[in-house]
Amino acid sequence: MRVLVVSAPLVGHAFPLVPLAVALRDAGDDVLLATGGGALAAADAGLPVHDVAPGFDFGRIALRVLPRHPLVARAELAGTAGTRGAGLLFGALNDQLTDPVVALADRWRPDLVLHEPFAVAGAVAAARLDVPAVRQENSLFDGRELVRATGARLGATLRRHGLTELPPPAAAIAVAPPSVAVQDGWPMRYASYVGGGELPSWLREPGERPRVLVTRSTLTGPGDRGPMPAVVAAAAQVDAEFVLVRPDGRSARSLPGNVRVVDWIPLGEALPASAALVHHGGAGSALGALAAGLPQLATVGPGDRRHNAELVARRGAGLALRPRDVTAEALTRLLTDDGLRAAAGQVSREIAAMPAPADLVPRLAALV
DSSP states (O other), rough: OOEEEEESHHHHHHGGGGGHHHHHHTTTEEEEEEEOOGGGGGGOOOOEEEEESSSOOOOHHHHHHHGGGGGHHHHHHOOOOOOOOHHHHHHHHHHHHHHHHHHHHHHHSEEEEEEEETHHHHHHHHHHHHHEEEEEEEESOOHHHHHHHTTOOOOOHHHHOOSSSSSOEEEEOSSTTTTOOOOOOOEEOOOOOSSOOOOOGGSOOSSSSSEEEEEHHHHOTTTOOTTTTHHHGGGGGGGSSEEEEEETTTSSSOOOTTEEEEEEOHHHHGGGGGEEEOOOOHHHHHHHHHHHHOOEEEOOOOTTHHHHHHHHHHTTTTEEEEEGOOOHHHHHHHHHOOHHHHHHHHHHHHHHTTGGGGGGGGHHHHTT
């Protein structure tokens, strides 16, 4: 079976698709990942990768699209736009992606197309070839809503490829633990490729004090700094060790004695020896902490970050705060609140009980 995997050209969108793609490859299927930008680093996982977005610059798309919709742009920066801002941005992105993805599919002739909700170009290619399309979730949103918001901006693109609307997928794959978010489709245990980097040996074992990992977004733009500056400012007042992962230059200046810095690391390998995760509210970070059973502090911010942080807080597995509200008191609560840790452990067990990516390979093969 030949499987074309299609993702938006963003690390946080492509990397969660890698575990299932690798499981298909290991089962003997031919797999090709169509993406671009920083997500081309998925090739380091041993997957063939094709660049369908040469010169991709998401910031350029945002600067072209959002100023035409100032009210939506303001809501998007506050994290209150729902799917409106995402529909505008990823509609414009898929308008660029669809022709290259369709052309690649015409040449490569897949038997099945697996795509994430913000890469509906994959659904168009599958419809053109009359092969099954499968939507794989990679966030805490309902993918049906994301596809509707994106597809609503693609009228001319769809007509160019002989379609009046996006056809429904042959199947969908849901990765959100049901107690946190509702998604449609076959359940699959969340996993994500985390890129290269070596894990220092000291991060493999618990330290003398509770360890808190602090990460930031892989995107850059308004609101993308997340919680790092506030954590650095408060760290000296907290009985813990803080580890900043890939800090920007400003966050790494004048660090307290209990703050250390590392470059890109396989984060999933560092979580088991840690006590908590502080992050920018990205879906991958939120799901990674839930899978590891760690309490988390997620800052509300642009795009889906408020949505993700508030879902985690509603489940009781973490705190959702504005960056300026990340104080010593909040960080101490993150480490000492038994309720947060108990809820995170419950969700971790819920995720562990979901089928592994390899378990879904026979179900996908049955669609062809």
